Amino acid sequence: MINRKPFFIELELTYKCSQQCIYCHNPPKDLKFYIADKVPKPRSVIEMNELNLSEWISVINQIKRLDEKYEGIMDVVITGGEPLLRSDLEEILSYVTRQKLRHMLLSSGEPISDDRITKLLESGLEKIRINLTSHKYVFNIQSPIMHIKNEVAKKINIAKKFKDFGVKEVGGNIVLTSYYLDFLEEIAELAYKSNLDWIEIHSVIKVGHGYINQKFIVPDPNDERTIQEKLKRLIEIYGENFIQNYVDTDILYSRIPIPTNWGEVGLVIAPNGDIYPSSEATSIPLSKLGNIKNDSLVEIWFNNLLLNKIRSLSFLREPCKSCEVKKLCRGGFRFNAYITKNDLFAPDPSCQIVKDYIGKS
Ligand code: SF4
Numbered sequence: 001m002i003n004r005k006p007f008f009i010e011l012e013l014t015y016k017c018s019q020q021c022i023y024c025h026n027p028p029k030d031l032k033f034y035i036a037d038k039v040p041k042p043r044s045v046i047e048m049n050e051l052n053l054s055e056w057i058s059v060i061n062q063i064k065r066l067d068e069k070y071e072g073i074m075d076v077v078i079t080g081g082e083p084l085l086r087s088d089l090e091e092i093l094s095y096v097t098r099q100k101l102r103h104m105l106l107s108s109g110e111p112i113s114d115d116r117i118t119k120l121l122e123s124g125l126e127k128i129r130i131n132l133t134s135h136k137y138v139f140n141i142q143s144p145i146m147h148i149k150n151e152v153a154k155k156i157n158i159a160k161k162f163k164d165f166g167v168k169e170v171g172g173n174i175v176l177t178s179y180y181l182d183f184l185e186e187i188a189e190l191a192y193k194s195n196l197d198w199i200e201i202h203s204v205i206k207v208g209h210g211y212i213n214q215k216f217i218v219p220d221p222n223d224e225r226t227i228q229e230k231l232k233r234l235i236e237i238y239g240e241n242f243i244q245n246y247v248d249t250d251i252l253y254s255r256i257p258i259p260t261n262w263g264e265v266g267l268v269i270a271p272n273g274d275i276y277p278s279s280e281a282t283s284i285p286l287s288k289l290g291n292i293k294n295d296s297l298v299e300i301w302f303n304n305l306l307l308n309k310i311r312s313l314s315f316l317r318e319p320c321k322s323c324e325v326k327k328l329c330r331g332g333f334r335f336n337a338y339i340t341k342n343d344l345f346a347p348d349p350s351c352q353i354v355k356d357y358i359g360k361s
Contacts, residue, residue: 001263001308005070006301008077008266009063010279011056013092015045015081015271019108019134023175023210023217026081027283033339040213045081048272053088055293057095059269062297064099069298079106081271084116090123097124106173108134109158117165127169129200130159132187133180148179152187160194172199176247177217181227188234192242200244201231203252207280207335224249257332257348262287263307267297275300277307280335286344287334310334315345319357 015026022040029044051059060076067074076096083089084107096103105120109130135151156172163170172191174180180187184201191199206214219227227249234243250256262277269275270282273292281287289300289307300307309315313326320331332348340349347354 001311002302003070004072005066005074006266007073008075009066009297010077010079010266010268011059011092012268012270012279012282013056013078013080013083013086013089014050015048016085017043017045017080017082017108018085018110019043019082019131020136021131021134021175021209022213023177023204023208025205025208025210025279025283028209028212034212036213036215040216041209043209048270050086050271051273051292053091055273056088056092059273059292059297060092060095060099060101062292063101066298066301067101074102076101076103077106078103082108082110084108084111090119093120093123093125103127104129107131109155109162112158112161114161114165117162117167121166125167127171128159128162128167129171129173130155130162131175132156132159132172132191132199133175133177144179145182149183149186152180152183153190156187156190156194156196159191159196163195163197169197172196174199174201175204176201176219176227177204178219178223179217181219181223181230184230185234188238188243192238198242198244200246202246203248205258205280208283211283211335211339218252221253224253254350255352257329257336257351259328260310260330260332260334262334263304263311267301277310284335284338284344286338317345317347319353320347323353 020043022043024043026045029046063076078093083105104127105125106129132152132155135148159170159172174187188199204210204217210217227247231245231247235245251258262281267275267277268279268282269292275289275292275295276282276287277289287306289304313330316326316331320326323329332351334344336348336350337346338344
């Protein structure tokens, strides 16, 4: 079914976090069908026993075997929660470096100190992406906008520090919730002047806490034109290498579904070693592919029944089965099918073709 390795393996070292992003994709605790209405729901993530250092070392050994044996380029993405909260992050990173695996650290940049940055550099850190839009819960304070601006400036300063200490590539990440739209230009200018290598701008995705808090984070549909114009202008000013635009307003405003990419791009290992086909899938117990303590990563990537069923599109039902764009859309977003129908293989109910089909039948 597939003869190449995944493009990435994500190691979610912990779900603990120093921040309170209300769009966090990590799996929420006891909130499966809940959508916040009056005020955003604070982040509250399911608790689990985390793999210890020697278990993460075994994971890395498995990744090394996958990397050596099969065609393609693969990245190890070290993430969380907040990976800086693991006191053994340096040991994990050192081991990844010694295995000569391409890697990248995703972080909110906190908690950090000069000493920690030095240790991370000594452990082989060459590439880090800091989420400039991750910070504490802001809705009960007096001037939320001022708070948000200060937090973004603080994150850019932290990113600059990594750069000043000698980390080769330091990027920033912006999740374009409605709160940041008004000062997107300000953030881009400050990041550019602070010598960051790039900023990625991503749409909000309604998964995990982002599903629960969608009402508060998705920019108003009347702002669609403003979003597109702002992004276009930023690319004209700073270039496509610096402004990496991943915002797709057709998807953001549900004109087209998010394609199912399970089995096509990567695997995610949760803090307790459970293996999932994507980061949003960690909120979907039905999509668990195995656990790294008992299962082989190579075996799962190439032979797992669920992954092969999704890859082959044999799970599609009508109207997806006869749909003209099924090879691109791949039946739409599995998170939507699960959260609204409690059925992993249902047609994505956010798709207009699916809505029309259900309306007729
Ligand atoms: S009908 Fe199914 S395959 Fe076609 S666009 Fe909608 S979700 Fe995608």
